[in-house]
Amino acid sequence: MKIAVIGGTGLIGSQVVKNLNAAGHEAVPHSQSSGVDVISGQGLDEAVAGADVVVNLTNSPTFDEASPAFFRTSMDNLLAAARKGHVGHVVILSIVGTDQVPELDYYRAKALQEELLATGGLPYSIVRATQFMEFVDAVMSWTADNSTVRLPATPIQPIAAKDVAAAVAEVATGASLNGIRNIAGPEVFPLDELGRITLAAKGDNRTVVTDPAAGMFGVVKGDVLTDPDAHLAPTRYADWLS
Template identity: 85%
Template sequence: MKIAVIGGTGLIGSQVVKKLSAAGHEAVPHSKSTGVDVLSGQGLDEAVAGADVVVNLTNSPTFDEASPAFFQTSMDNLLAAARKGGVGHFVILSIVGVDQVPELDYYRAKVLQEKILAAGPVPYSIVRATQFMDFMDAVMSWTADADTVRLPATPIQPIASGDVADAVAEVAAGTPLNGIRNIAGPDVFTLDELGRITLSHKGDHRTVVLDPTAGMFAVVKGDVLTDRNAHLAPTRYTDWLS
């Protein structure tokens, strides 16, 4: 199959391209660096021409109130190009529990992206993943100083980006789900616990302070960011750190 991977040079996209290519598919990465702009529409018709599947892994450059506009425009442009090109399957990557956190602008924007896809003209699949292990350093940096890292006790079921790429590649090569597949890492931690594990592994002597108001995930209640019914990926966080 010919598969156009939009956002194919990023963290997940580059791995998806490699995995699909290794499986014998013609996986073509597209991004701004290759002349494809999802907001202006530049290069989109050419990028999806002849493709059996489009995988959209582009992301909003911000997590704030500007993010819905990014997903509205990019999805409108991509779906128009996909319909014109006769694409038979459109795949996006989203977030487990994304529809349960309306307090976050970015999560509302991702819900909008899912709704646009589901209402669109192309058979589709949505892969929802829990939080990436790769983002833990960034999460801690939001509320850190020289001595402490403040984190809430939000439950997290982190997944390795390689496992996310495996799932996206598998779904892209399969029959459209016209629905959602949830994927998650094998273990559940509280975010503050995950912070302590991370700092200990790195030999970082800062102290993790439990703070229910700290960071973006402070507004997330209960087990929204975990999914007991998800497909579980194999990579454990401690193994990933090593």
């Protein structure tokens, strides 16, 4: 099976390409560095030509009000190229609960991306993942100073990037879902507690202060970023940290 992986050199994309090729498929990574630009459309027709499946793992460079425009333009261009190339299956990676947090520009943008794909007229699959373990440090940095890290107690179900990549590769080589598959880590933590566990593991003596309004996840209400019915990945957070 020939699979074009757009955004195939990033954290998830590079692992998806590796997994697919190891399984005997012909997975080709494409990115701006290889001359493929999802915003201008440059190189897209050539990238998807002859592909059975296109996996789109490109991401907006910002999380602010500019992100919806990125996903609209990139998906319009990608779907046009996929139709022209008679691609049989288009896959994207999204976020568990993305349609439940309209207060966040980026989550609204991802919901828009899902809608564009679902109504695009091609067989499709949407893989929604919970928050990546690899992003916990970045989340803490948004509200940290030299002595404290301020975090809300928002429930989080962290998943390792390698498990996300494995799930995307599995979906890409299967029949199109024409719907959504949720994937998640095996454990749920309040975000503030996850911060404490992370700092302790790193020997970082800063104090985590529980602040319901802190950072991007302060606007999240309830446990919409977790899913007990998701396909559960095997990697536990303590094992990933070690």
